Structure formats: C-alpha cells, structure tokens
Amino acid sequence: MWGSRKTKQESVTCIACGCSLPRSEAREYDKYGDRWERAGKEFEHLCKACDHDLCHQPRDELEGLLVEIDAGSHSQAEFLSWYSALVEERYGTIEE
Structure with missing residues (x-):
C-alpha cells in the first residue's frame, strides 16, 4: 500500500x-x-x-538583534559591548 x-x-x-x-x-x-x-x-x-x-535555550529575537548590531563586522570587544548594552536595555540586567 x-x-x-x-x-x-x-x-x-x-x-x-x-x-x-x-x-x-x-x-x-x-x-x-x-x-x-x-x-x-x-x-x-x-x-x-x-x-x-550547543546551548539549546530558546533564541527568540536573537537573529534580529545580531543583524541590528551588525554582528561579524566589528571586533569581538566592540560586539560584546554593544550586544550587552542592547540586551540590558531591552530585557534588563541578569539580576532582574
């Protein structure tokens, strides 16, 4: 069948x-x-x-966030600084 x-x-x-x-x-x-x-x-x-x-945690909004900070075109230090600031601005600090 x-x-x-x-x-x-x-x-x-x-x-x-x-x-x-x-x-x-x-x-x-x-x-x-x-x-x-x-x-x-x-x-x-x-x-x-x-x-x-790999980390298997949800990645909602991650791709858009990486595009927004132009990931891959800056030094690692610049990327981490911008990424941390943007995540904290949008979602608060880790302690929250």
Missing part, C-alpha cells in the same frame, strides 16, 4: 566542525530556533558531538 521509505544515503557537512557524515546520523540546525516549522526552509546540519555542545 505505502511505498518504501528507504532513500539513498545523503551525506551532509557539519557546520561547526566541517566533518562529512550520513544525514541519518546528523542533527538538523535551524538558525531561527524553530526546527518544527519546516515550510520553505533549508536546514543546516551538525554532527551529534557538535550539537551536544
């Missing part, structure tokens, strides 16, 4: 360490933090070891 679900073994590359591995052994990574919403998305992949090393 139903066709076979077996597909050819697809190989993917871990975006963190660069190793190549079978898709079946990889973890999907969605930079927007919502891998359950699949419509129109192309997922990147991580090996299990690199996925395990």
Whole structure:
C-alpha cells in the first residue's frame, strides 16, 4: 500500500566542525530556533558531538538583534559591548 521509505544515503557537512557524515546520523540546525516549522526552509546540519555542545535555550529575537548590531563586522570587544548594552536595555540586567 505505502511505498518504501528507504532513500539513498545523503551525506551532509557539519557546520561547526566541517566533518562529512550520513544525514541519518546528523542533527538538523535551524538558525531561527524553530526546527518544527519546516515550510520553505533549508536546514543546516551538525554532527551529534557538535550539537551536544550547543546551548539549546530558546533564541527568540536573537537573529534580529545580531543583524541590528551588525554582528561579524566589528571586533569581538566592540560586539560584546554593544550586544550587552542592547540586551540590558531591552530585557534588563541578569539580576532582574
């Protein structure tokens, strides 16, 4: 009744360490933090070891915040300073 679900073994590359591995052994990574919403998305992949090393806390609004402070085009010190100030301005201090 139903066709076979077996597909050819697809190989993917871990975006963190660069190793190549079978898709079946990889973890999907969605930079927007919502891998359950699949419509129109192309997922990147991580090996299990690199996925395990990630923080799996929600990342709501993170992408927009990084774009706003032009992440990747400033020194690490400048980025951290701007990021900290913006997060504190919007969400308060860690102690709150």
